[in-house]
Amino acid sequence: MTELLTSAQMRAIEKSAIDSGAVTGLVLMERAGQAVVRAIQQAWPDHPQRAVVLCGPGNNGGDGYVIARLLAQQGWSVRVYALGPSRTADAGEMRQDWLALGPVATMDQLDWPVLADRPLVIDAMFGTGLIRDIAPGVWGALDMAVSSGCHIVAVDILSGLCADSGRVRTEAGYLDRGADLTVTFQAAKCGHHLAEAPALSGRLQVVSIGLEVELAALLREEGAALVDLVVGPSDVDKRGGHKFTHGHALVLSGPPGQGGAARLAARAALRIGAGLVTLGSPLAAMAEHAARLDAVMLRPISDGPDLTTALADPRITALCLGPGLGREARGAALLAAALVSQIGALVLDADALSLLAQDAALFAALPRRCVLTPHGGEFARLFPDLAARLAAPAGIGAAYSRPEAARAAAARAGCVLVLKGPDTVIAAPDGRCAIHSAQYDRAAPWLATAGAGDVLAGFVTGLLARGFPPFDAACTAVWLHVESARSFGPGLIAEDLPEELPKVLRRLLT
Template sequence: MTRQIALTDDMRASLAKSPEAHKYGHGHALVLSGGAGQGGAARLAARAALRVGAGLVTIAAPTASFYEQSAQLTAVMLTALPDSYSLRGLLQDDRLNALCLGPGLGQKRAAEMVPAALWGARATVLDADALTAFEHEPDHLFTQTHDKVVLTPHMGEFRRLFPDLAETLAEDDNARESKLHATSAAAKRAGCTVLLKGAETTIATPDGETALHCATGARAAPWLATAGAGDVLSGIITGLLARGLSPFDSACTGAWLHVEAARSFGPGLIAEDLPETLPQVFRDIGV
């Protein structure tokens, strides 16, 4: 049975923080950044991961953009990451428990970094360039993904990775069911959780668990149609993974929070507003 995503007591409890816990008790997320002039998307994701409650968040930037990132960051930490060998070195630290790759990463850097990240067997969100980099060889990606991974494609990225499944999507009264079926098939093929973004977001795990989040009707959030909103969603999910939620629960809770923040802010929303609205969402739901 497909789960209809809504606020529950369990979700509220998963977002609360114990007063006795220290920062490492809430995980350390690592967000990989692209080159010079391409770091904004990673900053959006990192800020969202921090706002959703990750204890620490670090951006890993190439040398060419290190000082650019340094000028923009305060609460989010920064480390240099010149190559995939260095990433494997960073992952020797077990406290780095969640990774985000894709937003603003650049396809060439993504093709190098994704295998190293997946080698680390951490909870990992792959989005944007981390997906598009493998459009010509998706099986090469799927042989490396594992059950701690969450893929967060929009429809265009889904078509690139799963062209045959995209062809099965209906545009009539069966559209919702066909999207759920395609997302479930994609999750089985990739061996990880898949979140297919849209006004009706579908989420599936390799073992057949499915969920649906509807941002339509009274819960519509049209202001999310803005550059960078998807990067924020990736960061929210990464932060929840760092806090210890399962990939499926992180995706479900992240989808709900993403829309709730947009609805709380309202018209005029830009991506930077989403992480800054999360504290009000938490207050509103009693976290």
Template sequence: MRAIEGAAMASGQVDGAELMERAGAAVAAAVLKTWGMDRRRAIVLCGPGNNGGDGYVIARSLAQSGWNVVVKALAAPATADAKQARGKWVGPVEPFALDPAELDGAPVIIDALFGTGLVRPLAPGVWGALDLAQQAGCPLVAVDILSGLCADSGRVRSLSGYPERPADLTVAFHRAKLGHVLAEGGRLSGRLVIADIGIEPWHQDFLRAEGEAVVDEAHPGAVLPKETGHKYAHGHALILSGGTGRCGAARLAARAALRVGAGLVTLACPEAALTENAARLDAVMLRPIDDSASLRALLADRRLNALCLGPGLGTGAREVGLVAEVLAGGRPTVLDADALTILARDSHLFGMLHAGCVLTPHDGEFARLFPKIAAALAAEPDDERAAMSRVDAVRAAAAQAGCIVLLKGADTVIATPTGLCAVHAALRDRAAPWLATAGAGDVLAGLIVGLIARGAHGFGAAQGAAWLHVEAARAFGPGLIAEDLPEMIPRVFRTMGF
């Protein structure tokens, strides 16, 4: 944002004061739209920087709309634009403090203290004041981002804890920031409104200049309708399964791969498990695979163009051999669950990973695969060091592994070895808490391999699958179990116009 705003101002078409006026007016408009008939009283908390300058504009705009506004300043304005905005505010400016008595009637509290420019932990008392206001029932509005959240990582930068409740409203300028969707920021940002402040032309220049350094929002672009062609034109996915009694996860992945449009799906399992799987599968084909040699023979069929192993696979000698055989073949491969456990304990196999692989760890598996990166990600920020973000961590992991890494969570992050990165946030209006159920990850792996079988690149397939996974969960709603997810895919496709 600093680069984009700087380019806009350098053009001579707009200056910082005008951008501040637009930002403050946008926040005031959002507040009026949300509470205009109910509250009509606000306390605006202003910091010394440009976020505080936005606060003075907000105060003026609300006062002009008939609101009773009190401004409390943490410090005097320290930038030229903030000083100009302060000069236009004709009301009183009180010292920064909140008295419980002035919170009677629950006025709207507007946090214009630090915003995205925060570079050090908040001093004790700042979030204590916000927490006091929330306990009194006051709605809390964050200007650009809640003070104390790192805009890059979403991690908390505070020396005195942070409120348990999220902001009621965050008004962000131009685009959402990573801190609105990653880590604690995803929850604490509350309802997110994006305000246009008129800098889109310079944003496009920035995107062209930055290229792969830009983090994208995950999208379902790899999800394609079927228009022509026979089944072999849509790929043949192979899912490797564990033995008797451990095949359910692989069946979930296979069902998902078929539902997402793979032309054919084969589940390969030990011969002793064929009967169990045959009793539960119809359109999914079965092949016996007892060892690496039998897998090698099956893989002689080059029409098997996408592989998935890990769900319910097991971690014994047979499974280690299967992982080695698959990686040696170099075909596009999704590795999940037990396959990740095998990779984490076998550095030789880890070294066999190639650009066609997609790893899909949850946080625990990520820590076993990439212990040093995970330790850095878990480290608390302090005065000298900002927190590592999940984006930085997954980019580093993808570079180390030499393949695509998808780190699962409400803030799923997907990265390639070259640094391409996308975030899929299942938050706010796209929250899907019902995905916290056994087998949901196996379905995600199946969706990814199904899309790869249809011709999608692993990075696009991972994005499309993450998006479909959440949409399927939202289509079903409460009570979801993993078996329901593949059956919701046709409904999601219909909403997409397929």
């Protein structure tokens, strides 16, 4: 994993470096501007060397003035437009340095003819400092650039996006197309991988401005308070031993004609390395399952007492409950039996989550070695107050984010929670939190297909059966789920995911 920072954490490491005397704010601003110019040169080596730089009143605007000066010194034709005077001493000094080379126009002087020859537009208006919704008169400058066909470079993050939540913070709409390139400093911010931001950020490039020591200190001090980016599993290999060494997963199925989801989960658990997988179903559905499964074993489980008897076998190390289970009395009885059992690990998905949301007593009985895997709608049923905060207008300050909501939900439930989406958030009750971003160069749009979530539940269950801790199992499963989809590519259906997984594992283990 790699760390993601909030805007407050980024300000803290900058302040730490400045307070220590290791660097000044002006030096950091110069480094940031130099890094953006290098990124521009790499991205557009043959650009006709015309630029429009949009500067805000804060330090992001200061970065913009540095960029304008450096480009002009390299022979570019540069025009600078500002929202107003600089409000920080460092930004003010960089503005004065630019004024020795060229004028600063007001933003309302930016007109269509300026953009007609498609200059490179550099957005240095707000960056990570945005704490309120911005008016159309501000983001409208970016909209003009988009309409004119200009390439846009965002400095730190596109103005109008919250660096903590990724949410759009604008009045009266926003852009149809965002930046082509976003250059951010020292570490990606949480918002780069959340909500609307990835679709509007173009290519994300993280560049160093020399704060490695301060970042390492932050990692030591804050630990679980940080949000990590899931970048791949550390160890998925199977060691020696017999099949029971690698765990026995039990997946429960619903009534006849509704067993496909459970079969997907069971096959996924087997493919990811569980030593044995059994599918438990009503007796009436056994023939249906037997016609579709070979390596997955079958066991009649019709009600709560049947499940209690099955779970008395200590060799069963993980249980998956929910895919295709049904929300009738049988499903509720099975969920109740699972929650009072001594099963080593439990995955609750789909119908089990809906049943859980209807019964506070069941919710209160959730064990710690449990993983909940809700999509947005299921999360809203389980945690309506948190979902409402996510949907509410942000007000002043950073917008409420999916990591904050997931952390609060995991703490309330007392177990690991996987809030699914392109920006999947995994949170543990002890405060650990990670984002898996199926965006940018890991986009996997083919995962938007029926049954994909059932396969993910099976992947988590299989890893739990093998002995992975719940948080690690969830992070690893989510990464492998997306990697399998990317490996297969267009035309993916849910059945393909478990079958593609061996190719992914071979690449990882070679």
